[in-house]
Amino acid sequence: MRDAYLVGAGQSDFGSFPEESYRSLFRAAYEAAVESVPAGIDPEAIDEAVVGTLGVGGRQIGLPGPAVTEHVGLSGVPCTRVENACAASGYAVRQAVQAVRSGMADVVLAGGFEVMTDASGDRTRWWLGVSGETEYERLSGTTFAGVYAQMASAHMDAYGTTDEHLSQVAVKNHANGAKNPHAHLGFECTLDDAMGAATVADPLTLYHCCPTTDGAACTLVASEDVVDGYTDDPVRIAGVGAASDAVGLFQRDTYTAVPASREAARRAYEAAGIDPGDPAEHLDFAEVHDCFSIAEILAYEDLGFCDRGEGGDLVASGATELGGDLPVNTSGGLKSKGHPIGATGAGQITEAFQQLTGRAGDRQVEDPVRGLTHNVGGSGGAAVVHILEREREVGS
Amino acid sequence: MRDAYLVGAGQSDFGSFPEESYRSLFRAAYEAAVESVPAGIDPEAIDEAVVGTLGVGGRQIGLPGPAVTEHVGLSGVPCTRVENACAASGYAVRQAVQAVRSGMADVVLAGGFEVMTDASGDRTRWWLGVSGETEYERLSGTTFAGVYAQMASAHMDAYGTTDEHLSQVAVKNHANGAKNPHAHLGFECTLDDAMGAATVADPLTLYHCCPTTDGAACTLVASEDVVDGYTDDPVRIAGVGAASDAVGLFQRDTYTAVPASREAARRAYEAAGIDPGDPAEHLDFAEVHDCFSIAEILAYEDLGFCDRGEGGDLVASGATELGGDLPVNTSGGLKSKGHPIGATGAGQITEAFQQLTGRAGDRQVEDPVRGLTHNVGGSGGAAVVHILEREREVGS
Secondary structure, eight states: OOOEEEEEEEEOOOBOOTTOOHHHHHHHHHHHHHHHSTTOOOGGGOOEEEEEOOOOSSSOOSOHHHHHHHHTTOTTSOEEEEEBTBTHHHHHHHHHHHHHHTTSOSEEEEEEEEOOTTOOTHHHHHHHHTTSOTTTTGGGTOOHHHHHHHHHHHHHHHHOOOHHHHHHHHHHHHHHHTTOTTOTTOSOOOHHHHHHSOEEETTEEGGGBOOOOBEEEEEEEEETTTGGGTOSSOEEEEEEEEEEOOSSGGGSSOSSOOHHHHHHHHHHHHHHTOOTTSGGGGOSEEEOOOSBHHHHHHHHHHTTSSOTTOHHHHHHHTTTSTTSSSOBOTTOHHHHTOOOGGGHHHHHHHHHHHHHTTOOGGGOOSSOOEEEEEEEETTTTEEEEEEEEEOSSOOO | OOOEEEEEEEEOOOBOOTTOOHHHHHHHHHHHHHHTSTTOOOGGGOOEEEEEOOOOSSSOOSOHHHHHHHHTTOTTSOEEEEEBTBTHHHHHHHHHHHHHHTTSOSEEEEEEEEOOTTOOTHHHHHHHHTTSOIIIIITTTOOHHHHHHHHHHHHHHHHOOOHHHHHHHHHHHHHHHTTOTTOTTOSOOOHHHHHHSOEEETTEEGGGBOOBOBEEEEEEEEETTTGGGTOSSOEEEEEEEEEEOOSSGGGSSOSSOOHHHHHHHHHHHHHHTOOTTSGGGGOSEEEOOOSBHHHHHHHHHHTTSSOTTOHHHHHHHTTTSTTSSSOBOTTOHHHHTOBOGGGHHHHHHHHHHHHHTTOOGGGOOSSOOEEEEEEEETTTTEEEEEEEEEOSSOOO
């Protein structure tokens, strides 16, 4: 099995861009990824492309993958569109790893995009609702915030998690996002802002919910056989884990955990040779799927950063702040950086690439060696975890 | 690079099934695939799933992959939904091959589904239109039949292809489909029926167009390390090739060929060690993408079964009939068997599996060793070709 490396990654600005198209956003991310490759890369070297998007809007519904690769001049390469709701491009990167490890490609472009802000009102709720279960959730009137609100309520009831805990996630992630020039909501917020904001779905306030966002992100994955030609400072994709679950929250055994995240993490840790008993010991940072602030607390527990029920205490301790023991969502996360559905997974990996190659600017973690990304589809119908490792010596 | 084998494949009936759901159709295909494995297979052995669907209807829009794998009891396995319009599940099988060759999975379920007949009138045209280019084709009023009608007109003008040639494709494929118990339009038609039918988009008549169809198909792909446990009569996936192109017909250099098909075939032939100068010499049958009858004639030429411009003569010669030198679309093809978009690619591979393992009943080709499947997305924005080979000796 050939090793797969990240040799480049980049993203567009995340935000609301009525003057941009899905193609122009993808192009911005593609160009940023190409420019990030230390030794440069000839587009001719790209053997394959995998593009993640939910893409249910009024744009290119069939074949959105070839539509964007054509736009950046890659027409001809095998191109596959993948979708697993909000985990679309996390799965795109995983597929790129499979393509490289299979020997069928040496360099694969894996990215994603979404344009969401041209929908309004009911349409926005519908947009997000399609990531939930259709018959018993969306068509029965449950909003997507409502699904996570149920998880928050259950977690509060079971473990004493508080509104303050939920708000501390928002405060932390906005503090990070304020340092990220690509963030959609790149401003700080206070605990009072978060706790006092309007309720979206009780107990979640506006500041406990990520925005709907336009944006794109791209990564370049290369095989061990060619990585030397692109960089002296490669990032190895040390472990990948994925898992699915029932799409509807009501169909699962628990409301206070995301079993697919737990299983995806277990597989990724095993692949990367990380002790699942204390993974935080082996990680220098993590980007986790905080579509709602409760989701970050659940992620702490599902990924093994703390024991079950202690996620609220972990954020309160400051350990996951920039400068803490395990900084989480240094990019600002979905909460502040934004959540353009199909772009989010590749965007998380872009942040990890920037951290591991020392390009994270004001939000740089000190000399990190290993980071984790965690991308969830829907309320946990799919999850994918990547472990990324800086490795100056290649070919081991 | 580990070899990948087809150890099972099956499909639901293709047709119009108002009483079925996308889940029940997928279950029928899954159960048929599982039952087709000679030594049987424990669902626990399935490591991963890849599900193709265009899925733009009012069902599970986000996460349709986990929604169907959950329904058949595979909740938990990594599951990815892929989409490349009408080539969705051809690409799903290709992804399964990558997963197996990468060493990340030993057995992968790759399938697809579509429910189309619950749309009517304008909605049906819209359904198919989404596989074309959005701005300059669909939103400007070009139907999908209209796109292929332009290709037919150009081919007739350039090479003298006739209405009779187009109709001979329909007659041949209906003759085959009449022998297929799973076919949507499983009846024979005459040349007069085809030539005299109502015009859909000049020069294409109703009989030159495939139906809109409900259905599902599933395949089981296994690695060389485990194939012995499932069968003594494995089908090796000897070659896979894929390519993309501009999504809009108007953006391409030619209207009389599908460049993505040509390039996908070139790659598949190279991978399988087949002389691209005379591939027909090495093939015992082929399933090609005949969404419109002109598409089968283009496929003959793009796949190298005959020279450019001679596709009409090839069908007229009878060489592609059952019993001819190179039977094409023994299943009935998209024309007669039906075209449930996301199921079509896996359905073609199901036919190849049945032919290569001697299960094709009245439409059995005599002792075939090697077959080809050809699946096109849109009017050629994506294409994927598989070469499948019977191989009694495993592990070479």
